[in-house]
Amino acid sequence: MAVEGWEDVPAEVRRRHAELAAEVEEHRVRYYEQDAPTVTDAEFDRLMRELEAIEAGHPVLVTPDSPTQKVGGAVTEQFAEVEHRERLLSLDNAMDDEELAAWADRVARELDGLEYHYLCELKVDGLAVNLTYEHGRLVQAATRGTGRVGEDITANVRTIKEIPHQLKGEQIPALVEIRGEVYLPTEAFAELNASLAAENERRQAVNEQREQEGKRPGALLRLFANPRNAAAGSLRQKDPLVTASRPLHMVVHGIGAREGFDIDCQSHAYQLLHDWGLPTARHNRVVGTLDEVRAFIAQFGEQRHSVEHEIDGVVVKVDEIPLQGRLGATSKSPRWAIAWKYPPEEVNGRLAKIEVGIGRTGRATPYAVLAEPVKVAGSMVQYATLHNQDVVKAKGVLIGDTIVLRKAGDVIPEILGPVEELRDGSEQPFEMPTHCPECGSGLRPMSEGDIDLRCPNAQGCPAQIRERIAYLGGRESLDIEGLGYVAATALTQPLEPKQPPVTNEGDIFGLTMEQLLPIRVRVLEPKTGMPKLDDKSGKEKVVPFFANLKGEPKKSATVLLENLEKAKDRPLWRFLNGLSIRHVGPVAAQALAREFRDLDLIFAATEEELAAAEGVGPIIARAIKEWHEEEWHREILVKWRAAGVRFVEESTGDEGPRPLEGLTVVVTGTLAGHTRDGAKEALTSRGAKVTGSVSKKTDFVVAGDNPGSKYDKAVQLGLAVLDDAGFAVLLAEGPEAARAHLGIEPAEPVEEAPAES
Template sequence: MAAVEGWEDVPAQVRRRHAELATEIEEHRVRYYEQDAPIVSDAEFDSLMRELEALEAEHPALVTPDSPTQKVGGGAAEGFTKVEHRERLLSLDNAMDDGELAAWADRVARELDGIDYHYLCELKVDGLAVNLTYEHGRLTLAATRGTGRVGEDITANIRTIKEIPQQLKGDDLPALVEIRGEVYLPTEAFEELNASFAAENERRKAENEERAKEGKRPQALLKLFANPRNAAAGSLRQKDPLVTASRPLHMVVHGIGAREGFVIDCQSHAYQLLRDWGLPTAKHNEVVGTLDEVRAFIKQYGEQRHSVEHEIDGVVVKVDEIALQGRLGSTSKSPRWAIAWKYPPEEVTAKLASIKVGIGRTGRATPYAVLAEPVKVAGSMVQYATLHNQQVVKAKGVLLGDTVVLRKAGDVIPEILGPVEDLRDGTEQEFVMPSHCHECGSELRPMSEGDIDLRCPNAEFCPAQIRERIAYLGGRESLDIEGLGYVAATALTQPLEPADAPVKNEGDIFGLTVEQLLPIRVLVRDPKTGMPKLDDATGEEREVAFFANLKGQPKKNTTVLLDNLAGAKERQLWRYLNGLSIRHVGPVAAQAVAREFRDLDRIFAASEEELAAVEGVGPIIAKAIVEWYQEDWHREILRKWREAGVRFVEEAPEEEGERPLEGLTVVVTGTLAGHTRDGAKEALVVRGAKVTGSVSKKTDFVVVGDNPGSKYDKAVQLGLPVLDDAGFAVLLESGPAAARAHLGLPTGEEEPAEVTTEGADQG
């Protein structure tokens, strides 16, 4: 992000924490939206986001268009064609308690003072957000939410869901309509699916014992889904639609995006229209007139949440009238006319066996709890829980041997809320954070002033960091190399007595040979405990060749890995930068830098000032990039990659053409006849304009529709050019000069003596 006014006045510690939070949130979004494998609970993610929002509220200079607070969702996952939504999908702001719900309702009431309106209450389905496009009644595209602007094309898989019509019913069908909804797996079906997987695994285990006696390769076991949401997402992202068809998926539609050829007055009325077209709408909706009735709806389903056919994590409350939704508008990522009430995550108690410490790819030492036995919480079995850092452990007052309260809202790893002190018997012991890395012996310490986290400073030689970096390099958010997952990264980075490990750091990846891979052996581990299995005859730990078969010949995974490494030499530039595990540099920042410089060598030759000036970067990330390159062994990684034929330069994409509205600041207010509010904003942004939510002297045009509110009044007061639907069309098609001429205003650089609003719809 480019430095903005007031940036220097923000304390360095605050800027550092802001950058850390932004990076961590972006990584969690990648795991949730792209990998369907979140590692933090909804509540923990919400806490990180709220901390970021609080920092930005106190220090507005931290707010940039690239901040997680200004964006929707995550990226689009690899493996599917990327498609742009005609109208952006927004995310909902959350209300975690009655006070926040009441505050939202008060804001709505103030904005709609004197206007009659209603609330539409509906259940918040815990599924995968999907956007269906129908043209003249025929389904032409289905896509995931993705970034809100760009998603994945999953049309072939969506067509296998029986209740989603390929052709809408009726005669008077619109030319175009986007239908928004959630694809889900019913709770009962999820349990049956996992039970069938478990039964199949038992059959395979028994068969594998016989295969082992015959010297045959064992069959792989099926991976059980963590929860219904992951099951639905994983089923929809199958490359083979037949697999998707075998899963009992359902959908519930809850909104309309871009549309042509019809008008709706209330969202609840739109649901009847959707039902008439043959679409599966929600069964548990209610239109009410007061906030107390909203509270009653929330209370009712809070008590009945397990009786609903699908997982829910809250209630969505919307202003029902469409015109008033347009008047209320939205922020950069969330509508102001709707909010999601989040139910408190489910809680269970469990015995804490131990607290271990993991070392991440940037050296961060993270304590995590190990439970004495797996427990079922929010529909899945868990045995580990995050504890973040040593200060969190102390703050929560957790002792080894405690019975602890776990909270989980459908994610993979829950969080520990605290101990049940009344159950202590005196044998509990305080957790002591290790002073040294358990894998390389280096002393753990903060890496900069003000850091809370302890880190292992031995980035070059620490086995844990090397292993984690190699696994990250092969992951979807980096080079997306099939065959280079965590298990392979572990095998490649372990020493081969008496030789060194084939991969000592990232620089060795592209030079791997068959001869290096065949000798690698790995321990056979129990899938439940993770402990090495012992040989029945000798009592020693069992080892097997990882890349070679029983005859010493290369396995399929050997060929797959080497072929994909060769293909990975021509990836997008940002993927190499992100894959280097530079602290603070995540996928978003890497893309911004790569888009600006188009050359890896140019990136590392740039100064901190040049890097910080890139939109979406800033001084903290810039400094991290420069400091990374100052290490000799880091430059050696790049040298090896270059010699291996990795492409360090990329051409600018052809689609980066003219942006006729570049430099303009535009405000959109009211309900337009030809565009939805978000559709109008999208049309402006893609042409280069900056769309803001407030009118000022720096505003170039104000676009108004029905019920424009106070923004129109302020535009007239300031003498700004005001465009109605017709004028807006001129602006989009012919540019600002033509739009000013449409209003009868001078088209040059000089300011007009008098501004009229002739031709504008004053609402």
């Protein structure tokens, strides 16, 4: 029976509404109930917002069974039903600053004249869970479900180590419902999918044998699409032992029904939850203005990938509990809170083909080419890394798949995995090539146990030469303005002259303006990357790279030559790192420069002498000797010396013992006064060893804003953790002053027993 006024809605609008409602409902079921979405969160949000817009313009279309009126998903028959004492709501979203400001204006109007604050917290991309404690004992755990009724997952939740079975403290209430998100850390998610893929490989081998014997093949395991679905799938296991085997975590962010206590502010409630032994978030912040909210959003928009779990936005709440009650809620969302959503970082695309690129050390890296560019994290991308042939197998991607693509910060986008439900049978497996795509040399592992295949033609492979020159000019090496990837390509692979001016690193410091001006390169189409054709001749369009159309030097040519001259006096470790010796990165290069202070002495040293340097070891030592045994490598050094490159680290002669000698320090998070590289250089220049992992041997952990799991491990091990102020004390006054800054008493000196006569 049609609702009154339904016939007044245009037929086209009714049709679109029905289509959208059916599509959104299908995606809801896949997301909440099957843990197997076929669209990204961003696409789901887009569809839902279109549906909401139609219903806002035609309220007669709003019915109780519309997806816009539902919270979460239905309850499956696999688990018993649980009725929540207090309803769990979902949050409305703000997709831009205009929508955030509109929400804040509504709050201000409703609370006119009253003082209130905003509570900002990270929106964890996990599974909403409700914990019920009676007299401090965990009696029940349930999923959000429909918001009123969820699934009983108590046995599984009890396996999560950080969720207490008994609350601690003195003010334990008779009853309390605690809300939070169960999540899988991003690193653990990658390891879980890799283990599932490895098990599939084993099962596939068994299946091939079974097929040869005429037996029915066994089922393969499904890889998870993202950490949220991995967490949901892990919590919905029939066997709690499977849940226990997965490193699930929880962060609590709210209180539902309660008896025996009152709370005045949400932020005060978090302190109470922490005192009871529950896992609360470290990054929450109470602020007084909308501009401060915006600053919090911007900060974690830049730092979101240093958090140990996935976040897809920031939740903004009115902090005062009585005012939350005054603002009230709609049928599905509280009016006192909103979720700011960051631009999508996971999107779907079609994998058209997989190509192989060759890196500066010859490593062959497969990379995905999408059929069409897609927008992710604010930029258009068409290529994504797949690391090596084993990773392609582990991720289970086939050419022709619809894949999930992620771009984390400014790094190269990567493929998370396929959307298997959308396969139609036309997809094809990837075969790793046997030969280098640029020089034709046979690809092979360069040492026993090496997973990666490499091109052995280091001297003549165009790809390796191009990549090495680009790295030499990069920030981790000589940091030469004007010698980026495009310039490196022009210098090593020009169309004219036929013989490029740079055949290896040795040619860089001898470049002249006469060599630069004739260089000509192809013009590429920005959308396709294919050569652009000249409108008149129909041939490939070719233009000078370092000269203008009159043949005069461009500013880029002058800048490059000036900066090459300045780079001749860079610190010794930068030259050593810029030689692209396998296994020798910035840390090892700095250690060697400190120890030997002369490039000639480094190459003249024995393997044992090199390995004895702090942070070097036998593998790096062997790699250095093998590099120097190549005659063409030694010729690079000869050319550099002839061009005036300085190979000796100057010493003042009165340096004395360095203040941080012998210390092992880990740097994590964002520091206010230093970049990450700057902090490491400040430490190593004073003699400290900077490592990437926290252990009992670590002397200090320098933790800036948003430090992540390294901070957690440091606290767990009881290590000395320095903030910005403490780090400044360490650099200026040394380790004892830094420990005193933390309130750590110096250890009593231990008297040695007299030697026996």
